[in-house]
Amino acid sequence: MRKIITTTWVTLDGYIAGPNGEMDWIGEIYDEAMGLYESELVSEADTLLLGRVTYQSFAGSFSRTLESVEWNNSTLRKEVVPEEIEQLKQEPGRDMLIYGSASIIQTLTNHGLIDEYQVLVHPVILGGGKPLFQNIQHQVKLKLVNTKTHPSGVVVLSYQPNHFP
Template identity: 50%
Template sequence: TTLKKLDWNNSRLIKTNIAEEVKKLKQHPGKDILVYGSGKLVNTLLKHDLVDELRLMVHPVVLGSGRRLFDDNAETMKVLKLEDSKTFPSGIVLLSYHPAK
């Protein structure tokens, strides 16, 4: 990343050893760690079992091509359990998953 400074409160810039740094952050008491719109980061966190909840918003749009949300590596595949779903008037569906035990 080219980001040098963070303007957000309670934020930490992590450039290397992402999984190890997130593991350390999760050991501290406090609020949730949120990731918006970074499939690459979420894949890394899933690979290292660092995701407690995954919320996906499904929009009623069909695209002919695009970037995959998750990689297709069988080694990083995770079984998830649907915990909640909510449908909005627009047709968007919010799905909330937890890793299956």
């Protein structure tokens, strides 16, 4: 069965964006090592699950009224349907990657569908903003499976859930 892996950039105080959605703190720290990490991660997956904000940053434009997507082999959904994601996990292929997209991570966490969380902790404190996890319905115990420190000071923490309720 394919795995669902999340990769999320977060500040030391646990925010994925500032109070007004700003993410300028990422560009200040992004370096060659981070680029290599991202390339390796994407090369191991054959499916990307993206929320609106992440798709927008990747594709350059997006709308709630969008009726089709321009990327090849892409499907547009107005909301996350966990049953569809579970079905995708059963299909043959490589791992699936959730890049950013906190809303998708939260929904799939609540349904026990995440196999690995890769959290990139940036050496920045925002003091407020959008947290990574909101509206989580149950406690998820995690096991640390890997760490990696980049020259920029970013630390990648990789966790796998111990079990689901």
